[in-house]
Amino acid sequence: MRAHPAGPLHGNITPPSAAGAPPVSLGDLDGQVWPRGAARVDGELHLAGRSVTDLVREHGTPLFVLDEADFRGRAADFREGFAGADVHYASKAFLCGQVARWVAEDDLHLDVCSGNELSVALAAGFPAERIALHGNNKSLVELALAVDAGVGHVVLDSFDEIDRLVPLAAARVAAGGAPVAVLVRTTVGIEAHTHEFIATAHEDQKFGFSLATGDALTAAVRVIREPALDLAGLHSHIGSQIFDTQGFEAAAHRVVGLMAQVEQATGVVLGQLNLGGGFGIAYLADDDPITPADVAARMRHVVASECAALGLPVPRLAVEPGRAIAGPGTVTLYEIGTIKPVRLGSSGAPGTPAVRNYVSVDGGMSDNIRTALYDAAYTCVLANRVSDAPPALCRVVGKHCESGDVLVRDLWLPSDVVPGDLLAVAATGAYCWSMASNYNYLLKPPVVAVRDGVSATIVRRQTLSDVFALDAVLSSSAEVLS
Numbered sequence: 001m002r003a004h005p006a007g008p009l010h011g012n013i014t015p016p017s018a019a020g021a022p023p024v025s026l027g028d029l030d031g032q033v034w035p036r037g038a039a040r041v042d043g044e045l046h047l048a049g050r051s052v053t054d055l056v057r058e059h060g061t062p063l064f065v066l067d068e069a070d071f072r073g074r075a076a077d078f079r080e081g082f083a084g085a086d087v088h089y090a091s092k093a094f095l096c097g098q099v100a101r102w103v104a105e106d107d108l109h110l111d112v113c114s115g116n117e118l119s120v121a122l123a124a125g126f127p128a129e130r131i132a133l134h135g136n137n138k139s140l141v142e143l144a145l146a147v148d149a150g151v152g153h154v155v156l157d158s159f160d161e162i163d164r165l166v167p168l169a170a171a172r173v174a175a176g177g178a179p180v181a182v183l184v185r186t187t188v189g190i191e192a193h194t195h196e197f198i199a200t201a202h203e204d205q206k207f208g209f210s211l212a213t214g215d216a217l218t219a220a221v222r223v224i225r226e227p228a229l230d231l232a233g234l235h236s237h238i239g240s241q242i243f244d245t246q247g248f249e250a251a252a253h254r255v256v257g258l259m260a261q262v263e264q265a266t267g268v269v270l271g272q273l274n275l276g277g278g279f280g281i282a283y284l285a286d287d288d289p290i291t292p293a294d295v296a297a298r299m300r301h302v303v304a305s306e307c308a309a310l311g312l313p314v315p316r317l318a319v320e321p322g323r324a325i326a327g328p329g330t331v332t333l334y335e336i337g338t339i340k341p342v343r344l345g346s347s348g349a350p351g352t353p354a355v356r357n358y359v360s361v362d363g364g365m366s367d368n369i370r371t372a373l374y375d376a377a378y379t380c381v382l383a384n385r386v387s388d389a390p391p392a393l394c395r396v397v398g399k400h401c402e403s404g405d406v407l408v409r410d411l412w413l414p415s416d417v418v419p420g421d422l423l424a425v426a427a428t429g430a431y432c433w434s435m436a437s438n439y440n441y442l443l444k445p446p447v448v449a450v451r452d453g454v455s456a457t458i459v460r461r462q463t464l465s466d467v468f469a470l471d472a473v474l475s476s477s478a479e480v481l482s
């Protein structure tokens, strides 16, 4: 292997706690973190039977590689774990036409949270009756699209939205159609143990109707009195990337309590309870996610015992996992461009300069904003080969003009990594491509699905022509660009 001009990276600096001690064997693939179809073959990372160098030769970098069997296997785990309940794939995690088709074929429902997510699903042929429309600020146009398409549910989020939906629903009923089925999204006042920006059931945030103030009950009663609306049930979502089940159990307890209040106030017994998504995944080897079957058992137990205590029939359950289906099966492949050992002072062992090795790759916060936005933790490995060089503590960064453009804050890589090597970042299937941007005019990477050694581009790489086409001045020169 060609040596880097800066010499081997420095391995012996005091590790920050996030990086821990160097692993015994660098490049090992932890089974919880990497896709089910990931393996080392002759040292090289293979994904669902394709070598990463072949994939990169065909598709370039940065590249999202999605292990189809992993995605669909996790969807099946939820379907089976929650048998008798409805599993809605939360499409905000990652949606494209092919994913919509897999989810439809695999008998899941779909949660969309904008009119455009709804349009993607409908254009892919997803059955409208299995779609639920979310959103805290649905426009009249989005609501009309949902009503006309005949979505299964609209998940109501505000009194303004009820005002907006009623005339649309009334027009449908007047034309001989059915009332519009809705759920009332309830803010249950739970402090989920996750990052502030992705917690959604504490009082001081924008989603849902508060249980504590009585707004949720008021909304439910109002909907029940609207002949053009059909209150099918209640909804609660407490946040995202949650590991312990206590939050879900507490939420279930409180929403079933609200069902009892609705029954007392109106005599109406609600038949559905959607407890949302938020099931955590392993980004690092230490993370220990709960299985769908375990979550299902705990939710069922709480709902059944609360209903028994309150004299209610047990409602049909629904959940909305996004990350736990899409996240673990995808990795992002990058090529290393520059490596810069940066001296931090003399805080290392005596005589040893403290150095941070900045390893820059050809993507960054435009294809994965999560580290910058939530301080999310990721891991990555040298993908095109294994190395027995001593470990060096590294920070993997992108190529954006932003010092917060970090992908992996602290991790050990072999000290002989060089420009041209490939890095694979694990568990990037959820909220990476879907939150991608064109910052610094970087282009959105493609998504390639691999199954049994066969790959297919399910979203192509964005081109500069795509981007120029949006620009009043540049669009006239778009045809000369590739």
Ligand SMILES: Cc1ncc(COP(=O)(O)O)c(C=O)c1O
Pocket: 090, 093, 111, 134, 200, 237, 239, 240, 241, 276, 277, 278, 279, 320, 321, 322, 323, 324, 430
């Ligand atoms: C209403 C709702 N349902 C489902 C999800 C999916 O969450 P996750 O991807 O964490 O499962 C979200 C996102 O947090 C959400 O807001």
Ligand SMILES: N[C@@H](CCCC[NH3+])C(=O)O
Pocket: 092, 198, 240, 241, 370, 374, 430, 431
């Ligand atoms: N985008 C967030 C999750 C938000 C989910 C939608 N409420 C993440 O990357 O973790």
